[in-house]
Amino acid sequence: MSVLVHKLARDLWRLRGQALAIALVVASGVATYVIAHSTMQSLALTQREFYRDSRFADVFVALIRAPREIESVITAIDDVETVETRARAAALVDVPGFDDPVSAEVLSLPDPRKGLNRLYLRAGRLPASDREIAVNEAFAEAHDLHPGDRLRITLRGRQRQVTITGIALSAEFVYLVRPGDLFPDYKRYGVFWMAREPLDAAEGLDGAFNDLLLRLRPGADPRPVIERLDRVLAPYGSVGAIAREDQTSHRYLTDEIRQWEVQATILPAIFLGVAAFLLNVVMMRLLKQERSQVAVLRAFGYNRLEIGWHYLMLAGSIVLLGSALGVAVGGWLGAGMSRVYQEFFRYPYLHYVLSTRVIASGIAVSAGAALLGAATAVYRAARLPPAQGMRPEPPPRYRITRFETSRLRHWLSPATRMVVRNLMRQPLKSGLTVLGIAFSASILVVGGLMEDAIDYLVDVQFRQALRADLTVSFDDVKHESVVHELAAMPGVHRVEPMRAVAVRLQAGHRHERSAIQGLEPDGRLYRLLDADFRPVAIPDQGLMMTDMLAAKLGLQVGDTVRVEVLEGNRPTREVTLVGITHELTGTSAYMRRGALNRLLREGDVVTGAFLGVERSALPRLYRDIKSTPRIAGVMNRQVAIDSFTETMAGNMLIFGAVLLVLASTIAVGVVYNSMRVAFSERERELASLRVLGYTRFETGMILLGEIATLTLIALPIGGVIGWWLSALMVEASNSDLYRIPVVIEPQTYAYAASVILIASTLSSLLMIRFIRRMDLVSALKVPQ
């Protein structure tokens, strides 16, 4: 056996270039697997722990005002374990040295003994007096605030100076986004906590509450509880209780974890699939060259198992090296990703777990994939009867193709003709090489998908749909005449009012919470888009909704929808679905504002407006809006885009960049290997040509011409496969929060192509070196 060990060591050394390239490919596959799995597990584990530690609520209700006595009624509902009433208020905030309007949600502190959604104090202490608050960590970091710093806040029109006593985190706001906003904006939106009594006093809630948290018995179904709760709380202005699964932060978090689950399944599958394919091709060709040696070993009396084992060890060593490298790199990058997530999701701690299970399964999956790739080759080699193996292999059957009889051939140089012939007469081999290169190009395309998709999403959402520079929302329903006030503000050149109302839409047994936005008929600042993202008009009557919402409700144009209004005296109406709009995020419904006003049987009222503002006037306008108490929120489009690309997109872009690096590694590995294999297969032939008097250049051209042709054929195929894989990934990862479009920019294809071309060029240079060094005599000495 020790002879075989020597042979193994020598073979590995002889094949070191190729072995290293394959190991890198395997490493990249394993690394994607490890990153995705460890990130997913880390997020999920931390989520579970944080929820448990902070006693995260199961059901959430916002209402206008309910007496505390009702608490006992709620406690009596089946499956309710703990009830926690809260005070909730909206505040405008004045941060010293920061001019933009800032708003905050102020919540009362949870009960110190058995309260829900308990805070995790990062610094300082909990607030006690009416002049003290705790602020959420992201906000504190965004403004560099520390315990002891002061802010000015306006509650119910009354300004007060408060001191920050603590920096806190809450399971309720792991992902924090202002209601109605798409993306986090930590600078302009915060969550503050105050002691219960002073907040009750400020909001006029003595003996009452306007927010409720419930914890249910483990395993209880929240739906019946919510039904009871809604009936009990309807008179108190509840807009409907929501279960944890609909809670914003939880939904984003869960969605993100699910995204990683998809990444963890599909990407490694693609990457490892390519690695396995590659290994198969290389092993196949390697063993073909080893054919007579295998036969001789068999003739000496080595059995199939020993020989099979020997070659599997060869593949196994390469895979093991790659896996080890992949785990190391993946663990390192995964830990890095987790730190990035720590910025995005506000966990008090993020346990980066690189479990042995992930490591073991990563290695097992890659080893399995790779060995599967090698196994067929090894099996074929070991199975061969020795006598047959020592005879030269029956040569592949070649056919004379149309090319030979066509006139075209006379136009081509001898070397070119040779290239064309070789390619056409070995379609299978050429095909495999093309496929290998195409796959590596396709991974590069998938790697670029993230960035392109995000660019596109921003473009559709912020340049096609929302075109308002500022979007303001009022603290209450206003008469349409406020438009004139807004229009009179400096720099405002266009105002389009809107009426938004929270609703529950019902179709058959399906229902969804949503909001209907009443828009102006000839609106230009907020446009509805069709399937090709071109603006569409809103019909006079009836409801439009995004395709995602329509799909969830199982609705088609012409169907009737029940609209349960979650405001005021909560009327229920029926409307007809008259059109479908297409957006990449959210599940909104739309009507003409007039039609919505009529539906709600209200006057000409609005709840917000879209503003077109001259760029130069924006800073000034901000200040003015800040001092307008009736404006509860302002969204600045540019700021939203920026914060989106910084936070949410930031994560995806970082992962995208990592993917791109890994994909590039694979691409280079595949290309190098294809060339190396092509060279060793053709070595004898090339040597023959040299003996016949072909120059190194001509010989090189024959080999490289072949490879160049295959590469050029592979590129468009790779583009198509890449698009297809991207679509597959997108399909699997779309959620109802947002939809990643399958958009791939020409630059991405160009990048993919150039990586492949550069890899081919570098490999070609290496091949030229091989040709220069080729030993003509020894290449021809052995039988074919």
Added chain:
Amino acid sequence: MSGTQPAGQPPVLLSARGLAKVYDGESPVQALRGVDLDLRAAEFVVLLGASGSGKSTLLNILGGLETASSGQVVYQDHDLTRAGDRALTRYRREHVGFVFQFYNLIASLTARENVEAVTEIARNPLTPEEALTAVGLEHRLDHFPAQLSGGEQQRVAIARAIAKQPDLLLCDEPTGALDSHTGIRVLEALDEVNRRLRTLTVVITHNAVIADMADRVLRLSDGRIVGEHRNATRRAPRDLQW
């Protein structure tokens, strides 16, 4: 060079003086130890010698596949000893035809195309059809090597080697892999080419019988030429027996 030229003798085409070859490595091997040799146009020379005696090494150096460690090889008035790869490639391309024991045909090309691989780059070639006819394969033009017998493949290799109308044809055990009947057909092809095209032909063989068809027989041993004799008459290949 042999200064004086006997009357009626063709000119010396290739001459070697003090040719030595050492293969470097962990244990250097001296493959040739001072070979002096003149080869004349149209000669048919057979090179005999034990295995490892340096026959292939000598042939490869003469054909410009390898360079000598010391000594000199001159082809007409070109010194091959100090020629670089470019010059050697040109030398092979324009003047030399090779035939090896293992035919070294290009598997993906038909017989005709294998020959074309040479005629396409040669200056004054036969047509592939002519070359293949010369070796008796005019009816196998469009067959791939895999569809030909060993002897036929070797004859394609000869056709490929002679198609450029080389000045010298170097054959390293051309019949080594063939049975006697097939071997004779191959030798007939070589003999025919030598007579008709007046190509200097050097054939390495382990088969002493083949020596009878040569003008001159050289015997190599341990890197030196240890014997030389001329046949008064060349026997036709078909009269050989082994």
